[in-house]
Amino acid sequence: MFKFYYFKTLASTNDKAKEFSGKGLSKIVVIAEKQTKGKGRFKRKWVSSLGGLYMTIVLKEKDIEKVKYLTLISSIAVAKTIIKISNLKAKVKWPNDVLVNDKKICGILTETISGKENYVLIGIGVNINNKKFPKNINATSLIMETNKNYDINKIIKIIIKEFNSLYKYYKTNNYKKIINIWKKYSHTLRRKIRAKTLSGVYTGKAVGIDKDCNLILKLNNGKLKKIVEGDIFTV
Numbered sequence: 193m194f195k196f197y198y199f200k201t202l203a204s205t206n207d208k209a210k211e212f213s214g215k216g217l218s219k220i221v222v223i224a225e226k227q228t229k230g231k232g233r234f235k236r237k238w239v240s241s242l243g244g245l246y247m248t249i250v251l252k253e254k255d256i257e258k259v260k261y262l263t264l265i266s267s268i269a270v271a272k273t274i275i276k277i278s279n280l281k282a283k284v285k286w287p288n289d290v291l292v293n294d295k296k297i298c299g300i301l302t303e304t305i306s307g308k309e310n311y312v313l314i315g316i317g318v319n320i321n322n323k324k325f326p327k328n329i330n331a332t333s334l335i336m337e338t339n340k341n342y343d344i345n346k347i348i349k350i351i352i353k354e355f356n357s358l359y360k361y362y363k364t365n366n367y368k369k370i371i372n373i374w375k376k377y378s379h380t381l382r383r384k385i386r387a388k389t390l391s392g393v394y395t396g397k398a399v400g401i402d403k404d405c406n407l408i409l410k411l412n413n414g415k416l417k418k419i420v421e422g423d424i425f426t427v
């Protein structure tokens with residue numbers, strides 16, 4: 193089972209998690225009530241005031257080639273938890289977000305440390321009882337959607353329980369099963385998408401996700417385009 197480490201304030205739970213992994217700790221969850229240097233993908237800032245959920249799962253893994261599946265599992269675990277506790281229709285957005293009513297409620301930053309032993313750090317931020325977000329993000333929180341306050345520690349426990357029950361598919365290399373569950377909760381599939389990647393911007397219909405967790409777009413000219421990394425927007 194997972195061991196939990198609680199902090200009032202951290203720069204970033206991912207950074208603390210990195211420190212713990214350096215000491216050989218694994219199957220732990222690092223939690224902070226707030227962060228002073230919360231990090232998002234592509235070196236963005238993750239505003240981390242009181243009322244949000246900030247945690248990082250630390251796992252020692254032999255093989256980190258399939259690490260993207262751990263991000264998928266985490267987003268499914270968050271979506272399932274939100275559905276359970278609030279009845280909201282939470283959905284997963286490729287590659288690492290959870291949306292409620294088309295707005296971002298959760299972001300995930302997965303980092304890997306490779307060496308003699310490999311570690312995966314899955315940083316999860318969920319907007320719970322907080323209401324203020326940067327203007328340029330189309331964000332929401334549980335309190336904004338339901339007008340209710342939530343017990344963040346209880347939510348953490350449920351997310352970890354859900355994560356654990358999906359993690360068994362990862363451990364047994366049952367990646368197909370993960371993709372199938374992800375599809376059930378997907379906000380992305382079958383929508384018209386604009387993908388901003390390092391190599392350019394592509395617009396098309398999201399028709400699938402391949403065995404390496406890449407998003408497959410059917411472009412307007414009928415060709416299929418594999419999106420490996422980037423941000424996607426519905427158009």
Ligand code: BTN
Nearest residue numbers: 204230231232233299300315317
């Ligand atoms: C994103 O959407 O860009 C990912 C955001 C990830 C934020 C979480 S909050 C807990 C953990 N610690 C961090 O510094 N970042 C992640």
